Amino acid sequence: MLCLFVPAWSFRYWQAWVYLALFVGSCVAITRYLMRHDVRLLERRLAAGPRAEKESRQQVIQLVASVAFLGMFVAPGFDHRFGWSTLPLALVMLGDLLVVAGFWIVFRTFRENSYTSATIETAEGQQVVSTGPYAVVRHPMYAGALLMLLGTPLALGSLWALAGFAAMVLVIVWRLTDEERVLSRDLPGYAAYLSTVRYRLVPFVW
Numbered sequence: 001m002l003c004l005f006v007p008a009w010s011f012r013y014w015q016a017w018v019y020l021a022l023f024v025g026s027c028v029a030i031t032r033y034l035m036r037h038d039v040r041l042l043e044r045r046l047a048a049g050p051r052a053e054k055e056s057r058q059q060v061i062q063l064v065a066s067v068a069f070l071g072m073f074v075a076p077g078f079d080h081r082f083g084w085s086t087l088p089l090a091l092v093m094l095g096d097l098l099v100v101a102g103f104w105i106v107f108r109t110f111r112e113n114s115y116t117s118a119t120i121e122t123a124e125g126q127q128v129v130s131t132g133p134y135a136v137v138r139h140p141m142y143a144g145a146l147l148m149l150l151g152t153p154l155a156l157g158s159l160w161a162l163a164g165f166a167a168m169v170l171v172i173v174w175r176l177t178d179e180e181r182v183l184s185r186d187l188p189g190y191a192a193y194l195s196t197v198r199y200r201l202v203p204f205v206w
Contacts, residue, residue, distance in 0.1 A: 003070060004156070007077025015092055016076070019155045022096055026103035034110065041110060044117040057178060065171045072149065072164035076156035085159040095154025102148025108133050109141040116141055122182075128189040130196065136203055138194065139176045143201045146172060176200060 004016045034042035079085055110116055112132035115123055133140035149168050153161035180200075183190040200206055 003073040004077045007074050008080045009077075010081070013077075013080050015155060015157045016080070018096060019099065019152070022099050022155075026100065030103065030107050030110065033107070038110070038114055041114050041116060044115070058175070061171060061175045061178070065168065065175070068164050068167035068171055069149075072152055072161050072168070073156075075161040075164055076153065076158035079158040079160045080156075085157075087154060087157045087159065091154050092157050095151040095156070098151025099148050099155055102144045102146070102151060105133065105144030105147060106141055109144060112140075122186045126187060128187060128193045130193055135197065136199070138180070138197050138200045142172050142176055146201065173201075 001020060004020075005011055005013065008016070031042065034045070109132075112134060113129040115126045115129075117123070133143075137143050146169065149165050153159065153165055180190075180194065184194065
């Protein structure tokens with residue numbers, strides 16, 4: 001919240017208020033669901049950040065991702081303050097819809113795969129999941145996250161924040177390719193899954 005309103009130097013930033021309501025509301029709804037139906041997954045999701053990763057490469061990736069993610073909120077604040085760019089209401093509303101759609105895909109992923117950890121690891125008893133959104137793309141959680149991140153600059157009315165989104169795309173691609181390497185090595189059946197589901201993030205594209 002401070003990352004948005006301090007750079008904006010004003011609380012009169014309605015796009016930010018709407019975005020925060022959708023973002024926080026979605027996070028709360030997903031968290032409440034996990035508290036009732038999958039506490040173990042919630043615990044895995046809370047163990048996040050560079051220090052939680054076991055491999056140094058992933059620690060670097062997580063650090064870069066944290067900086068890029070922070071920039072996606074700081075930039076719109078300054079943009080709003082100094083009027084660097086303006087977006088029509090239709091694009092702002094489209095951004096809000098993308099944010100909600102992205103969270104919905106993430107939620108569907110959590111429901112399908114209880115081992116969706118915030119870190120790259122395998123757990124005892126874990127099996128390859130190839131149903132639901134995993135039958136469409138290999139990394140549906142990242143796909144949902146990217147959709148939410150794409151909607152963020154639009155929802156906040158800032159073209160400048162798209163630079164942060166571009167950085168996040170590179171970071172997520174970097175992370176998922178390394179994740180595939182680890183899972184192919186440590187999770188039985190994952191290499192066969194890669195040959196079955198062709199697309200990583202976007203159906204019929206990549």
